[in-house]
Amino acid sequence: MAKNDMSVKEELDQYYEELKKQNLGPLWYDLGHMVTKEPVHDVEPYLWKWKTIREYVLKAGKLLEPGKDAERRVVYLQNPSLLKRGLVGYGTHTLYAGIQLLLPGESAPSHHHSQSAIRFVIEGDGAYTAVNGEKTYMERGDMILTPAWTWHEHKHEGTEPMFWLDGLDVGLVKTMAASFFEPYEEETYPMEAPENYSTKQFSMGAFKKLNESKEPGYPSPIFGYKFDRVKYLLDEMTEADNDPYDGYAIEYINPTTGGSADSRIGTMMQKLKSGQQTKAHRHVHSAIFHVLEGSGYTVINGEKFEWEKGDFFILPPWSLHEHVNTGESDVFLFSFNDKPVMEKLDLEYSEVYEDNDGHQIVEKVFVPEN
Amino acid sequence: MAKNDMSVKEELDQYYEELKKQNLGPLWYDLGHMVTKEPVHDVEPYLWKWKTIREYVLKAGKLLEPGKDAERRVVYLQNPSLLKRGLVGYGTHTLYAGIQLLLPGESAPSHHHSQSAIRFVIEGDGAYTAVNGEKTYMERGDMILTPAWTWHEHKHEGTEPMFWLDGLDVGLVKTMAASFFEPYEEETYPMEAPENYSTKQFSMGAFKKLNESKEPGYPSPIFGYKFDRVKYLLDEMTEADNDPYDGYAIEYINPTTGGSADSRIGTMMQKLKSGQQTKAHRHVHSAIFHVLEGSGYTVINGEKFEWEKGDFFILPPWSLHEHVNTGESDVFLFSFNDKPVMEKLDLEYSEVYEDNDGHQIVEKVFVPEN
Amino acid sequence: MAKNDMSVKEELDQYYEELKKQNLGPLWYDLGHMVTKEPVHDVEPYLWKWKTIREYVLKAGKLLEPGKDAERRVVYLQNPSLLKRGLVGYGTHTLYAGIQLLLPGESAPSHHHSQSAIRFVIEGDGAYTAVNGEKTYMERGDMILTPAWTWHEHKHEGTEPMFWLDGLDVGLVKTMAASFFEPYEEETYPMEAPENYSTKQFSMGAFKKLNESKEPGYPSPIFGYKFDRVKYLLDEMTEADNDPYDGYAIEYINPTTGGSADSRIGTMMQKLKSGQQTKAHRHVHSAIFHVLEGSGYTVINGEKFEWEKGDFFILPPWSLHEHVNTGESDVFLFSFNDKPVMEKLDLEYSEVYEDNDGHQIVEKVFVPEN
Amino acid sequence: MAKNDMSVKEELDQYYEELKKQNLGPLWYDLGHMVTKEPVHDVEPYLWKWKTIREYVLKAGKLLEPGKDAERRVVYLQNPSLLKRGLVGYGTHTLYAGIQLLLPGESAPSHHHSQSAIRFVIEGDGAYTAVNGEKTYMERGDMILTPAWTWHEHKHEGTEPMFWLDGLDVGLVKTMAASFFEPYEEETYPMEAPENYSTKQFSMGAFKKLNESKEPGYPSPIFGYKFDRVKYLLDEMTEADNDPYDGYAIEYINPTTGGSADSRIGTMMQKLKSGQQTKAHRHVHSAIFHVLEGSGYTVINGEKFEWEKGDFFILPPWSLHEHVNTGESDVFLFSFNDKPVMEKLDLEYSEVYEDNDGHQIVEKVFVPEN
Numbered sequence A, B, C, D: 001m002a003k004n005d006m007s008v009k010e011e012l013d014q015y016y017e018e019l020k021k022q023n024l025g026p027l028w029y030d031l032g033h034m035v036t037k038e039p040v041h042d043v044e045p046y047l048w049k050w051k052t053i054r055e056y057v058l059k060a061g062k063l064l065e066p067g068k069d070a071e072r073r074v075v076y077l078q079n080p081s082l083l084k085r086g087l088v089g090y091g092t093h094t095l096y097a098g099i100q101l102l103l104p105g106e107s108a109p110s111h112h113h114s115q116s117a118i119r120f121v122i123e124g125d126g127a128y129t130a131v132n133g134e135k136t137y138m139e140r141g142d143m144i145l146t147p148a149w150t151w152h153e154h155k156h157e158g159t160e161p162m163f164w165l166d167g168l169d170v171g172l173v174k175t176m177a178a179s180f181f182e183p184y185e186e187e188t189y190p191m192e193a194p195e196n197y198s199t200k201q202f203s204m205g206a207f208k209k210l211n212e213s214k215e216p217g218y219p220s221p222i223f224g225y226k227f228d229r230v231k232y233l234l235d236e237m238t239e240a241d242n243d244p245y246d247g248y249a250i251e252y253i254n255p256t257t258g259g260s261a262d263s264r265i266g267t268m269m270q271k272l273k274s275g276q277q278t279k280a281h282r283h284v285h286s287a288i289f290h291v292l293e294g295s296g297y298t299v300i301n302g303e304k305f306e307w308e309k310g311d312f313f314i315l316p317p318w319s320l321h322e323h324v325n326t327g328e329s330d331v332f333l334f335s336f337n338d339k340p341v342m343e344k345l346d347l348e349y350s351e352v353y354e355d356n357d358g359h360q361i362v363e364k365v366f367v368p369e370n
């Protein structure tokens, strides 16, 4: 290292050139990009209006039929920042959101896949989701699990169109090179379990057959999570339960573990009272939000995203965020996230925003691209 | 050891004498009594007629009032073989059974203790058991938990006398020198939780407050176990579920662990169809049985115990037993046991009886002492 | 209850008489004895001098031979307070302590039992304990596990007599009616594992065969616990590690669970520096102590028990106790206890003594019975 | 849907166009790429010759100094198939491998990061890795853990250059947007623990301080895993331990869980006897291999990769592979993988190759690019 700086630089450059030819690389040169001080990613926030989504989904209702023209009749939310990276169907780097439409009398055939899925009912009732032959009837606001590799199908026995959110960990499973998919050999899996069995199974006690080894764990013994109950629990909460960063919030759990209802996809319902404003924080996990009720806005990394009933928006990883209810009535925000994955991998970490009494300066207002 | 046998014997006897004075002992002499090849114990089987019990419990209803004359108005079952050993209030070496009577309008004050307790409703409805301020209403056939060290009280809001079984691990806790008891400072613990909350809490999904750390485990989040549900599950069972030694049987569980509902007292309901006869087996754990419905008999170590609706009987540890339904209708046998304790301590062990196609020879018929 | 008190009393007395004939009992009358406010038991403290024990054990060495005249050549410590209750071989209500002697060349044959056992070496070296065919060589101060139902045997390959403590949960297993015992069909179980394998197995990393499912849990993968290591750890401790009630103390653990080395018998080594005095506390669990090094005394429920190297003493359940080192050098107190049992059953509870700066008034001094 | 096919196609195309403008997408069109029947990925196999790597790493030894010119002096293996996707420093989609050189007297400063790391010593001895202030000395063949977020540094006290492999989950953590990095405020973290403490800590028993709550779990209490021990265990294995797909193989474990030594990076050593050939299988998890001893080849998806002592090669996810030892002496293959991640996420799945007696047809032979 006694040489002059110029010759050192030339020598290094030549060395780097040679390394590259050997499919080797200098860590000291690239370390800063490989092991960053804080998370670096390509996920940008985005927001879709329900009015637009609904219109396009209804149009799909006229263009094709599930089971015949399509495995599922679903319009998905494409995060434009990820499409630029060639990532088709990504909401965040790990999560996918699609809106499924089922018209009266229609059904979607049985299949299974290594992706986990949750459903959240946006409009209508009278359809069921069957998981491994057990039907769970769906009403507005309900959350329904179809855990990874379980056989699942849908059928609409009601009279009005039904819309629901499909939330899957498509990005995660693709990134992990772990996607497997199989249609069931027939249209319908045998319906062997009593209707709504799992939802009711712990309603009058908890039992097992003698000698039955009922291990706590995956998947949740409950498939259907009713909004009535969620609302009751949120309405019973007192000021002591009000979280500064999330407001009144409950998580959907697997009763046998106390952990997340789905083992990879976290699910949460938040309630904000009229005028309520949370403080900003950020965390490694990302999320996709759906506005079940009310109107307001969310500030994400200094950008304001205004929303009303039915809208969807993206919360990227490690992004400051705070929510405001600007309406007269309660806001109910449903969201699903990849927090269980980050926690299983010991990668979750969070930080609160301390400047300006916890509130970001709004630097711009989001306007959808067209 | 070259001496003649006589002098060896004398020498040993003198040695034993000396040892004794020093509060020492020769293991080789006593080992066979300390470490036996098979369980040795003083518990004998016994049976009580409900008619008799009911009469004496009702009489207590006239003689004294709970809360005033008595902490609880309960008549307990005294196993005579254990009374001979000075063990007052013992049903088996670990378990206690008492029959509690609450008359309309009466209440039993709040207290807690290190003994675990379960309740099983024999007659009547309209009373509640409150555990830590949460009321669970009781109906015939229901099982209610009041886990160790939880505050509990009873109140009867109905119109007819109510009888229920109290099952506690009195013997176990006494033997372990671990009894603690405390009355609540007031008659009633503050009623803070919604009625029947725990029984219903998993009826429409499962949830937790954000950031609430809801560890799976002790005690069960469910306090009330409904007979309606138990009956439904037993009636749904098929021949494949029929256990050769226990018939159709379900265990009451803690949904968050998959284990026993109470962490020390096991609970089971068995159903025997008309004419059904089980085969004989034995196990380390002991039990106390209550006949909810039907009539028949149980053979215990070659002795026949005939029973009908309402009766109680003792199954000692490591005793062969088989049950027969001699009636026209289904038999429902409720029992509680110390199996969870034996399992926690790695002391449970069982053995089937293989002679005579699994059936004992009946050598005598039990007749109550008077 | 409007009658005069006399007639009420007579009526009750007659009622109690009738109940008794029916093998029933009035809970309100007996409750105070069945469910006590604090633990009630028959275990009294006691102390044995090593000089006496050693003399009698050596005498047994002349009188009989293990494997031939005796399954094991062991002299046990008999708590006189429990002998009064007919409990032969009891140190506390749950624990047994015996002193085993093996002379050069002798061996004790293979057997197994449902009682758990720990060994603690008092004098000598060169003998091994083999557990399921794996030899662990024993030196003064070492603790060796022979977990419940494992095949175990001893052989002395050294040149001097060896004395060790056998600690078993004889009382517990007898009370639970769960004793099983079986001699091995031959004198010796096949020696298949490398010597001291378990003691060394985690000495250079931790590994498993591919596809080997090595569940953490019972029993400990380690059988031999070396005193060298215990001493090193105690000597490394700083004032911050000094517990007010136990001094410098370490517990022997199962590395795969972090819990007690044996799943039912707890084991602990305490060190007290010259002049050190602990404060008094009490707990549900009971223990048997052995003085490995040093001299001092322990105050138990106001009675002073003076001890020196080799002595043994009993700590009953729920008894106040504090230790004092009156010598010039460090005291090392080894003890085994039933704490894991109390913890598994959720029955452990402890309380510190707050009066008189945590020190009991000494009211009497213990003198052995003869 | 009564229209002719042409107009339907046009209508759909127009609809897709509109959807795209709204950042929406038709699931039925893209589903096959988002949820594939089997894993689809960009990872191709590759192989690097040790001779080449060593030469370039030594050159780096002349060009720069760790701590001064570079955080670490490491040359990493760049998978060319992933560089095409812009993924700098990737060996597989989740794993990174670098070769670190430390010259006598040199040290690499303390830092920590959310990436987990394992080290495997290729050449030399006398250096230590310190984790949270505890030094572990390194010899050829040893595996050393520096678990995620632990402070770690290296120092070479020996006399010859030392080369070791650094294995990190760089790709995984980057994909999860979860990278955090921090240098320690000083060059060296305080050395507080005894040398090689963790490696030795279970060598003479297992203990904890009284009241110390030592939860089993992450991270492993052992940091240094000695090759001596690994070799001993492999040499002790019998034919019954020979796995058809992996030969004689052991996994490095965390003794407190029985699971992988590092909670995210799996580690394995395989031994193949002279002439031994395994059968082909494939699994979701990917791996990077290092040839510690011997020579032979691996067939991956029909392509032959010939290797000798010191070489490195990539096993992509879901790729058929089988190994052959063509030399005279034993082959020792070390590898690290992402199996623990796939298992935690319930995404692991494997399949054996059944055609042709389990052996692939070799269709081409790999030749490094230059």
Ligand SMILES: [Fe+2]
Binding pocket: A111, A112, A113, A117, A152
């Ligand atoms: Fe699906």
Ligand SMILES: [Fe+2]
Binding pocket: A245, A246, A281, A283, A321
């Ligand atoms: Fe948040």
Ligand SMILES: [Fe+2]
Binding pocket: B111, B112, B113, B117, B152
């Ligand atoms: Fe009670």
Ligand SMILES: [Fe+2]
Binding pocket: B245, B246, B281, B283, B321
């Ligand atoms: Fe039984």
Ligand SMILES: [Fe+2]
Binding pocket: C111, C112, C113, C117, C152
């Ligand atoms: Fe024994």
Ligand SMILES: [Fe+2]
Binding pocket: C245, C246, C281, C283, C321
């Ligand atoms: Fe103590």
Ligand SMILES: [Fe+2]
Binding pocket: D111, D112, D113, D117, D152
């Ligand atoms: Fe590092």
Ligand SMILES: [Fe+2]
Binding pocket: D245, D246, D281, D283, D321
């Ligand atoms: Fe493999």
